[in-house]
Amino acid sequence: MSALSLDSLSVTLGGARIVDRLAATVEPGEWVALIGPNGAGKTTALRAVAGLVDYDGAVAILGDDAAALSRRQLARSLALVPQVPLIPGDISVREYVLLGRTPYLTYFGSERRADHDAVDVALEQLDLLSFQHRRLDTLSGGERQRATLARALAQDAPILLLDEPTAALDVGRQQQVLELVDSLRAQRGLTVLSTMHDLTLAGQYADRVLLLDGGRLVAAGSARDVLTRPLISEHYGAEVALVDTESGFVVVPVRGTIANGA
Amino acid sequence: MRWVIAAVFLAAALLTGVLVGPVDLGVLTVVQATFAHIVGLHSPLSGADDAILWQLRLPRVVLGALVGGTLAAAGAAYQGVFRNPLADPYLLGAAAGAGLGATLVVAFTSGSGDLLPPAAFIGASVAVVAAYVLGRSAGAAAGPAALVLAGVTVTSFFTAMQIFVQQQHVQTVQQIYSWLLGRLSTAGWHEVAIIAPYAAVSWVILLGHRRLLDVLAVGDDEAAALGVNVGRVRLLVVVAATIATAAAVAVSGLIAFVGIIVPHTIRLLVGGSYRLLLPLSVIVGAGFLVFADVIARTVMSPAELPIGVVTAFFGAPFFAVVLRTSRRTA
Numbered sequence: 001m002s003a004l005s006l007d008s009l010s011v012t013l014g015g016a017r018i019v020d021r022l023a024a025t026v027e028p029g030e031w032v033a034l035i036g037p038n039g040a041g042k043t044t045a046l047r048a049v050a051g052l053v054d055y056d057g058a059v060a061i062l063g064d065d066a067a068a069l070s071r072r073q074l075a076r077s078l079a080l081v082p083q084v085p086l087i088p089g090d091i092s093v094r095e096y097v098l099l100g101r102t103p104y105l106t107y108f109g110s111e112r113r114a115d116h117d118a119v120d121v122a123l124e125q126l127d128l129l130s131f132q133h134r135r136l137d138t139l140s141g142g143e144r145q146r147a148t149l150a151r152a153l154a155q156d157a158p159i160l161l162l163d164e165p166t167a168a169l170d171v172g173r174q175q176q177v178l179e180l181v182d183s184l185r186a187q188r189g190l191t192v193l194s195t196m197h198d199l200t201l202a203g204q205y206a207d208r209v210l211l212l213d214g215g216r217l218v219a220a221g222s223a224r225d226v227l228t229r230p231l232i233s234e235h236y237g238a239e240v241a242l243v244d245t246e247s248g249f250v251v252v253p254v255r256g257t258i259a260n261g262a
Numbered sequence: 263m264r265w266v267i268a269a270v271f272l273a274a275a276l277l278t279g280v281l282v283g284p285v286d287l288g289v290l291t292v293v294q295a296t297f298a299h300i301v302g303l304h305s306p307l308s309g310a311d312d313a314i315l316w317q318l319r320l321p322r323v324v325l326g327a328l329v330g331g332t333l334a335a336a337g338a339a340y341q342g343v344f345r346n347p348l349a350d351p352y353l354l355g356a357a358a359g360a361g362l363g364a365t366l367v368v369a370f371t372s373g374s375g376d377l378l379p380p381a382a383f384i385g386a387s388v389a390v391v392a393a394y395v396l397g398r399s400a401g402a403a404a405g406p407a408a409l410v411l412a413g414v415t416v417t418s419f420f421t422a423m424q425i426f427v428q429q430q431h432v433q434t435v436q437q438i439y440s441w442l443l444g445r446l447s448t449a450g451w452h453e454v455a456i457i458a459p460y461a462a463v464s465w466v467i468l469l470g471h472r473r474l475l476d477v478l479a480v481g482d483d484e485a486a487a488l489g490v491n492v493g494r495v496r497l498l499v500v501v502a503a504t505i506a507t508a509a510a511v512a513v514s515g516l517i518a519f520v521g522i523i524v525p526h527t528i529r530l531l532v533g534g535s536y537r538l539l540l541p542l543s544v545i546v547g548a549g550f551l552v553f554a555d556v557i558a559r560t561v562m563s564p565a566e567l568p569i570g571v572v573t574a575f576f577g578a579p580f581f582a583v584v585l586r587t588s589r590r591t592a
Contacts, residue, residue: 071490073489103489110473
């Protein structure tokens with residue numbers, strides 16, 4: 001049984017087809033990256049999987065039709081980390097991570113011991129225990145991102161949806177976050193579906209990549225199969241060189257090879 | 263510790279409220295007499311003094327506490343569901359609607375005053391419902407911003423109608439004006455009986471939502487991704503806050519600033535989590551308005567200041583001090 005299975009997933013927003021008949025599966029424990037140029041529909045596809053936009057077609061989560069699941073059930077299976085989370089500055093890290101327990105609580109209910117334990121584990125895994133009583137607005141950008149990840153972990157969902165997890169981070173922080181996600185994936189057996197901007201990082205961390213352009217899936221497979229010079233040229237309009245390294249290969253743009261303003 | 267301080271503040275306010283006045287009743291006897299009334303024993307006070315306590319001062323103090331707690335909690339709740347620090351209980355047009363209802367009654371009825379509270383209540387409710395329907399017609403995707411704009415629109419429209427009616431009936435201006443400034447005036451326990459059921463229901467519903475208001479702080483999308491039905495939470499909180507605000511406006515007019523200053527002061531002191539913010543707003547809001555009323559009826563005694571003037575005149579500088587100190591220590 002696949003962790004995620006998308007069957008002819010289409011999203012239309014304001015009359016425009018943003019995601020067009022996307023079909024894909026993500027196996028348990030796998031890390032799959034959605035890549036593609038700006039406006040390819042990566043984020044919208046991710047939001048459709050999370051049930052945040054209306055879609056046509058079908059999404060199956062661990063074998064269950066997502067449309068038949070309640071919001072709460074969905075939230076117990078999927079944890080979403082948005083690209084730019086809205087951070088309420090005046091609450092503490094612990095209070096923020098505790099919000100991840102929402103899918104397990106009744107409407108007027110409050111947290112029990114087990115919920116606080118799950119929060120302790122998440123704070124510990126993200127090395128945030130010493131920060132737990134700090135206000136969110138006193139944290140750095142990287143620490144905030146760890147807090148958001150901790151909130152997603154506290155959700156105890158088997159599938160993690162990450163929207164551009166490395167956007168706006170420096171190269172060191174990018175690496176730290178992705179290594180962290182990878183180790184959490186191993187420790188907790190998580191399945192990860194993420195959108196990725198950076199092709200090199202997508203190639204290095206994801207088991208498989210799905211290349212979207214104009215809302216359609218145009219290539220899928222291992223990084224080596226998808227990140228080819230012709231495909232990147234066709235869909236990104238970029239001329240790149242692919243440099244092999246021992247940990248995977250590196251995609252670099254080559255200066256002076258495309259017309260100005262093209 | 264925070265709870266103890268808040269409780270002491272409220273207790274001090276209540277005690278000050280019943281003790282301050284032209285007739286000196288004495289601390290101990292006041293406490294004994296109040297207790298005697300509650301459990302049905304014979305009051306130690308003389309008949310006249312007992313009437314001052316039980317028919318004049320206590321109802322007024324209790325009314326102040328109910329109105330203050332309600333406005334502060336409603337303000338905090340509005341700030342939460344709209345993620346807008348400037349939201350107050352009048353954001354969706356409750357004040358303008360109540361103002362129009364009150365003006366219509368003053369202008370077109372003989373003016374016994376009995377109809378004023380229900381008219382204000384109905385006006386406030388109609389305005390908020392209109393704003394909600396208007397805001398929702400923009401689509402759920404427009405989020406809280408559409409509702410706030412709808413509230414502004416409804417407020418302008420109702421205010422325009424209110425001013426028009428007022429201009430046509432110039433003799434009513436003074437009565438309407440004094441009502442708009444807000445005042446706690448009681449005839450025995452009548453006003454308390456009007457607001458108490460609304461306040462009780464509203465407090466229970468709002469406090470029940472304190473955890474969900476924290477969830478809403480991360481945004482509509484993320485709250486939905488955490489399994490919350492955002493539209494339903496927002497509607498329930500707005501309904502609960504609105505009926506209590508309408509009831510408060512009906513018995514006490516428009517008392518400004520409580521719904522903003524009390525929650526923000528607490529936010530600056532203990533942080534923004536609604537788990538603490540909402541219950542503390544009820545307690546501190548209640549105490550704050552009782553103190554404000556003591557000032558309103560003493561500084562120019564025997565004349566009374568409108569309590570809305572007191573809440574703003576003393577509240578604003580106090581808030582400025584809190585703002586300054588918290589910025590320095592942050």
